[in-house]
Amino acid sequence: MMIADALRFGAQLLAEAAIPEHSKEAASLLGFVIGRDRAYLIAHDDLQLGAKEIERFEAVLRRRASHEPFQYIVGKQEFFGLEFKVTPDVLIPRPETEILVEHAIDWLNRREARRFCEIGIGSGCISLAILANVPDSTCIAGDVSENALLVAVENALRLGLQQRIKIVLSDIFASMDERGLDLIVTNPPYVALKDIGGLQIEVREHEPLVALTDRGNGLGIIRRIIHDSAERLAPGGRLLMEIGWDQSEPVQAMLLPEVWQRIDLIPDLQGIPRVVSAIKTSD
Ligand SMILES: C[S@@+](CC[C@H](N)C(=O)[O-])C[C@H]1O[C@@H](n2cnc3c(N)ncnc32)[C@H](O)[C@@H]1O
Known part of the structure; x- marks a missing residue:
């Protein structure tokens, strides 16, 4: 042939x-x-x-x-100009997540202290893209999926960034001692369980359910991260979180004014707010 x-x-x-x-x-x-x-x-x-x-x-x-995703077949996906190994144990990095990464890089590059944390590292695309673009930055990153952590570790090694990242098995912050962080980044599982059936077959039948949904209304893990981030950030530290297209209102309501200031919604190219940003109050 x-x-x-x-x-x-x-x-x-x-x-x-x-x-x-x-x-x-x-x-x-x-x-x-x-x-x-x-x-x-x-x-x-x-x-x-x-x-x-x-x-x-x-x-x-x-x-x-x-309908197995192309990226799982070839075993890789480009994100932020870097190549990441992907397996069915991790979410395939999405182009819209680059918005969060751009803001994280810009923020850390303007600060002296550059210690950040990621909740739900998956393939490692967010943390590793930030580390690759912010000199002297260091990171602690966790995930509840042991198999995802193995992929993240391999990607850190491939990119030569393993010295600047600590990768841990952790339910949100449970296995992390870190306090006084400058930045917390996360792309949490935010799809409501009832909406999973309406996703593309490639996503609903092949990507890990734990990466997509909190098995509730999509706001459960978001709520826990916002609550626990307050005591982990340094005063003036920042939380950057990717959210679903329809979640800006309930998420804003979780950011209490006595804890958080300068709350911003960062839109994607279609003008839909997809990243929420908040600064921990200094008082
Ligand atoms: C939407 S994926 C994001 C993966 C990667 N950061 C990215 O942006 O491509 C969410 C990740 O959070 C992890 N996760 C789910 N529940 C978690 C929890 N309670 N604590 C920590 N990580 C969790 C999942 O295993 C998954 O890797």
Whole structure:
């Protein structure tokens, strides 16, 4: 089979499975199997594939046709210009989370003290992107998923940032002693359990449930993080938290004025508030 035939076959199979952008995905999957980029495939579309390559291509096509996310098949995702290993034990890093990272980097780079904490590290994309862009920063980060922590540790090693991050198994702050932090960042599981069924099949059937939902109304873990962050931050320290598109009002109501000041809602490119920012009062 030539590359051109394989691409046609793959695109057809993915189209039948209702995978959007089926031609592009088929090309990316074939590129992954033979270790070449899409430009190479176009330039060499009359090249004959070996039997092993065809077998491996069919195997990955079948996985994608069953709606397994592309990133779990290839085992990686780019985030903030860095490559992260991903497995089905971690949420696939999302482009919208880069907003939170940008604000965290900007904040820490303007401060002398640069010790931050992340709740729910997952793949490590948030903490490691911050560490890579803020010289002399250090981090403590936790997660309740042991398997996610293994992925985060591997990503820290791959990026050479392991000396500046401590990664712990922890329910919110339970296994952390740190106080006087300059920043707390988090992208908590904020989807309400009742909304899981309405998510894309790739998300609801393949990404870890513990990364998506608190198994309640989506505000349970957010509430605990806001409550516990107050005693962990230094006066004047900042909390940056990603939230769901419809959560800005209830989350703002949790930020009591005697504890928090300068509460901001940071919008995404569509103008929807997706990150809440609050500074711990100095009094
Ligand atoms: C939405 S994912 C975010 C992962 C990663 N930080 C990112 O932005 O891609 C939420 C993460 O929080 C973790 N998590 C869920 N409940 C937790 C809890 N009670 N304490 C700490 N981490 C928790 C999940 O295992 C998951 O890795």
